[in-house]
Amino acid sequence: MPPNNGASTPSDEITGQSALPLSRVKKIVQLDDDITQCSHNATFAIAIATEMFIKYLAEQGHNVVKSERKPRKTLQYKDLATAVSRIDNLEFLSDVIPKTTTYKQFKEKKAKEAAKNAVVEKGQRTLNGTKPTENGVERPRDISILQSDGDGYNETTASQPRMTSHGPGSLSTLMVDRTVDDQSRRLRLQPPTSKILPPPSTSDVRLSPRLAILVNCISFPLYSPAMSLASASSALLRTCARQQLPVARAAVSASQQRGVADAAPKSSFDSPFGRTHEHSDTTKIPNFSKYASKRSPTTNKVFSYFMAGSMGLVSAVGAKATVQDFLVNMSASADVLAQAKVEVALGSIPEGKNVIIKWRGKPVFIRHRTADEIKEAEEIDVSTLRDPQPDSDRVQKPEWLVMLGVCTHLGCVPIGEAGDFGGWFCPCHGSHYDISGRIRKGPAPLNLEVPQYSFPEEETLVIG
The missing domain is CATH 2.102.10.10 (Rieske [2Fe-2S] iron-sulphur domain)
Known part of the structure; x- marks a missing residue:
């Protein structure tokens, strides 16, 4: 298409009316080969530019990996995000590839937030009956103690899990666990100090507070004489057992020796080391002549020498054959000779x-x-x-x-x-x-x- 050399009047403002009609534009494109070629190759040019940009972005990601001195075979998202945040030419990708935190950093952040915002629920209890406080330390469970002083029972609250009687007096203690439900509170009856444990039926009873007081009042007068009698009987039994222990040991040792003596004549093997009337001294060397071979020593030597010589001859023949095979294989062939x-x-x-x-x-x-x-x-x-x-x-x-x-x-x-x-x-x-x-x-x-x-x-x- 020949260039237009005519003078053109410049317009002060660009309007839509100055644009060429669509038919005129199509005609210009058809007549000009350069414009047609460019229109056909536009898609190819865009693909090439995209590929070059992707290669550039990957190269910057590899540079980030090299700078961190952590060799990896494949690029990660954080490498590309770091490259976008560092390089000015890639600022337009900051919205598409934002720099994020790692999963480890995310977990640490969540753990810190959970520690700050931890709130203890009202009335919450753990499996062992303790109440957690706001600073994370467990509070021991409260125990109500009913003490009897002759006139009545006084209820007190303590943080210790168990209290025992410290003297031989008639004071008894009932412990009520406040950590369980009010309808099934545990009560533990503790008698005065004694060497014998109380019966299992009274060690752990689930009763209401009023019924526990009544049981304690009735059972304690009956329990003390029985406990003293049991203690005396157990002491008597232990004394008798200590006196009869040496006699029992001697009887067991004698029975074991008799069993060995009775079993000795029945054995089929006559040991030369056993004591007899003829040889009462165990330091004397026993006689093993009846276990020795009946053949003469010369016969045994001849047989041993014959076997050793035969094995040596067989070994020599085998070694000769092996060496000969090696020499034949290593020697020169007929054509070489x-x-x-x-x-x-x-x-x-x-x-x-x-x-x-x-x-x-x-x-x-x-x-x-x-x-x-x-x-x-x-x-x-x-x-x-x-x-x-x-x-x-x-x-x-x-x-x-x-x-x-x-x-x-x-x-x-x-x-x-x-x-x-x-x-x-x-x-x-x-x-x-x-x-x-x-x-x-x-x-x-x-x-x-x-x-x-x-x-x-x-x-x-x-x-x-």
């Missing part, structure tokens, strides 16, 4: 030339030396060499030199007919070997290794 030896025909190697063959995965240098090379190798002063070794110790036949083609420095393969001494040269680090394979210059510490070889025939070489 076939490659352990290499046979070379020497007739095909001309004088003054090198041949390289492969033996056990390593190169082997075979040189047919000339007379001049042999003379040169023998004339070198051995004392000047780094690894002193005469030429005669390195060859079986002077004209044939056999050695491994592996540098003794780091394992490189030297080049033949090269170097400063006319032998071999290692290009890796510059080691020089002479015509006998001895190190003359460079970092190599030793001479080239000579393998095991032989000459079964005049023109045949076997390596290995």
Whole structure:
């Protein structure tokens, strides 16, 4: 759509009449490709913006977790709420994600409120009959005590659970528990102090206060003589029992000894440790000859030696078989043994030339030396060499030199007919070997290794 370059009159106030009609707007959108493309991609742009905002919010939540030094695999609500409360760019989410308290803080707050607003209900009682006060301390139950002094009964209130008589007088005490219902109050009759407990029928009686007073007046005169008589009879019984106790113990001990003596002849086992008329002294060693074996000691020794020798022989055979199996499994196979030896025909190697063959995965240098090379190798002063070794110790036949083609420095393969001494040269680090394979210059510490070889025939070489 071409741009409109005409002058336009600016309006002082924007009104609804200045807006383009809907048909005109549709036509503009259809003619302009950019507007059409933007209208189609609006949904995509909103989705991208939403995804970027969610990633930003999650990143801020992870930053909060890192700052608290409490590693977690997943984000929690409190992390996002903390991020919203800290970052200015996320203030508009404060109503959506408000910062809340944890469940632990909520419980502590509720507990404090409950402690402040605790109100004790009127007339409330616990299971043991005590009344809780407002500060949480239980109040002991009130007990009404009816005391008799001869003329009548006086009722007093005390906070102690029980009162007993402190003297031998005729004063008796009735305790009424005020914590239970008025229609069924408990009364406890306590007689004067005595060593014998009262009968069970009078220890715990549920009576009304008036009936309890009447029972106390009637039963006390009858109860005192009976209690004195029972005390005297129990003391007499205890005295008689103490006198007869040694006699009873002696009788029980004698009966036990008679039982053991009667049972001894009936036993089927004759113990050598038992006392007899012949052996009255228990310190004498008993005779166990009748329990010994009838065979001679020599027979027992022969049998023991035979069993020990047989077990040793069987163990040796088993150990031999086990070791043999291990050695067979660990030894080289037939194909490896076939490659352990290499046979070379020497007739095909001309004088003054090198041949390289492969033996056990390593190169082997075979040189047919000339007379001049042999003379040169023998004339070198051995004392000047780094690894002193005469030429005669390195060859079986002077004209044939056999050695491994592996540098003794780091394992490189030297080049033949090269170097400063006319032998071999290692290009890796510059080691020089002479015509006998001895190190003359460079970092190599030793001479080239000579393998095991032989000459079964005049023109045949076997390596290995």
